[in-house]
Amino acid sequence: MSRSDTLTSTNPCTGAPLWQGPVASPADVAAAVAAARAAAPGWAATPLADRQALARRFAAAVTAQAEDFAALIARETGKPLWEARTEVASTAAKVEISITAQAQRAGESEAELPGARSVTRHKPHGVLAVLGPYNFPAHLPNGHIVPALIAGNTLVFKPSEHTPAVAEFMARLWAEAGLPAGVLTLVHGAAATGQALAAADTDGLLFTGSAGAGAALARQFAETPGRILALEMGGNNPLIAWDVEANDIEAAAALIVQSAYLSAGQRCTNARRLIVADGAHAPFVEAVLALSQRLILDHPFADPQPFLGPVIHNGAADSLEAAAAAMAARGATVLAPLARPVPGRPFLTPALLDVTHMTGRDDTELFGPLLRLVRVPDFDAALAEANATRFGLAAGLIGGDRALYDRFWAASRAGVVNWNRPTNGAASSAPFGGVGASGNHRPSAYYAADYAAWPVASLEADTPSATITTGLR
Numbered sequence: 362m363s364r365s366d367t368l369t370s371t372n373p374c375t376g377a378p379l380w381q382g383p384v385a386s387p388a389d390v391a392a393a394v395a396a397a398r399a400a401a402p403g404w405a406a407t408p409l410a411d412r413q414a415l416a417r418r419f420a421a422a423v424t425a426q427a428e429d430f431a432a433l434i435a436r437e438t439g440k441p442l443w444e445a446r447t448e449v450a451s452t453a454a455k456v457e458i459s460i461t462a463q464a465q466r467a468g469e470s471e472a473e474l475p476g477a478r479s480v481t482r483h484k485p486h487g488v489l490a491v492l493g494p495y496n497f498p499a500h501l502p503n504g505h506i507v508p509a510l511i512a513g514n515t516l517v518f519k520p521s522e523h524t525p526a527v528a529e530f531m532a533r534l535w536a537e538a539g540l541p542a543g544v545l546t547l548v549h550g551a552a553a554t555g556q557a558l559a560a561a562d563t564d565g566l567l568f569t570g571s572a573g574a575g576a577a578l579a580r581q582f583a584e585t586p587g588r589i590l591a592l593e594m595g596g597n598n599p600l601i602a603w604d605v606e607a608n609d610i611e612a613a614a615a616l617i618v619q620s621a622y623l624s625a626g627q628r629c630t631n632a633r634r635l636i637v638a639d640g641a642h643a644p645f646v647e648a649v650l651a652l653s654q655r656l657i658l659d660h661p662f663a664d665p666q667p668f669l670g671p672v673i674h675n676g677a678a679d680s681l682e683a684a685a686a687a688m689a690a691r692g693a694t695v696l697a698p699l700a701r702p703v704p705g706r707p708f709l710t711p712a713l714l715d716v717t718h719m720t721g722r723d724d725t726e727l728f729g730p731l732l733r734l735v736r737v738p739d740f741d742a743a744l745a746e747a748n749a750t751r752f753g754l755a756a757g758l759i760g761g762d763r764a765l766y767d768r769f770w771a772a773s774r775a776g777v778v779n780w781n782r783p784t785n786g787a788a789s790s791a792p793f794g795g796v797g798a799s800g801n802h803r804p805s806a807y808y809a810a811d812y813a814a815w816p817v818a819s820l821e822a823d824t825p826s827a828t829i830t831t832g833l834r
Contacts, residue, residue: 484513
């Protein structure tokens, strides 16, 4: 921010300003919520088919402007253009997925009972707040916005202060699709704006972000249990490599590298801890180091395209460098350093640190390309190490047979559990979320329909029919 009342986003690759606009004051936040409250009855009364049709027009607009959208995401986040394109495609695809999910999970159902019908229908909450992250500034908040709008809610959306331009672009596409005024309103700012929105007169809040911010929201919402709160937070995600055949080592290394370093380590499902059998770990380490050293680190539009770009800003890079240095000082062995090849810019090379004998290992989410290696004597120890975290978002097993995976699945305390796939692979037709410090049992993705509306159970009969047969004089 250049002034206390102005927000400026910059290109992380260059530091050049990209977008500038006013920070929402508490009065601005209140006005946005009031506008959403005024628009809520009309939007809720809009037929579901019309709400769905409007969402489909939004998806068509996203597809029609996909290249401009992807280029903006790449400039504002620093992620490679190829990855920004996949984010745009996911943003558009979310509409049909949400329409199907709403019909299956929050549609109308009916059962005949003696003398009545049991009918379950769903109502929108009313006005919902959405707080979005910077790592997927379109796809992740859109994962809340689409199902909430389809359900009939109105929304006030505060994007990350690092990616306001992407949010403005997305809001414009909703407006062009015909969304009425007041149904989706943006407010910009940092933590203070988010706190003001969380304290405002809404009927709930849908959040994707850090565990610290989510915990603060949970404390704030403890005083208003009638308001819905959906929290999707981060993780200190374990990836176990065990009993991998010699001819599968290269494939295993590719899964490890993708799990750890995709999106410059800025996915909540990135692997943070690689757990291996002590004495059998050398082939993994050699293969992972060899492959990670081949990864291209560059700006989003480079040719050839990079595998990863910078982290979001210099402050994030500084914190990651400090964390790596602190681990080395406490006894971690640096197998691949977290280097910063472009002075003054947040490009970081993929790092691997053996922390097996490090003193004071922290249960922290290091949101960047920094993987920690832990060597253990047996699979029981591997399971214990995997679960030695307050988080519970993603966990993965590479290698082994079905019996070993079944054992791993049963013991894992995570909402996303994968076998011979990256930890950051998830299906759009499945729920997405975690437990512990990773969420509050309200998974998003396909299950977002569950928290976007509330169920109403009814017993109905066309005519009154009742007698009292017991207890009369």
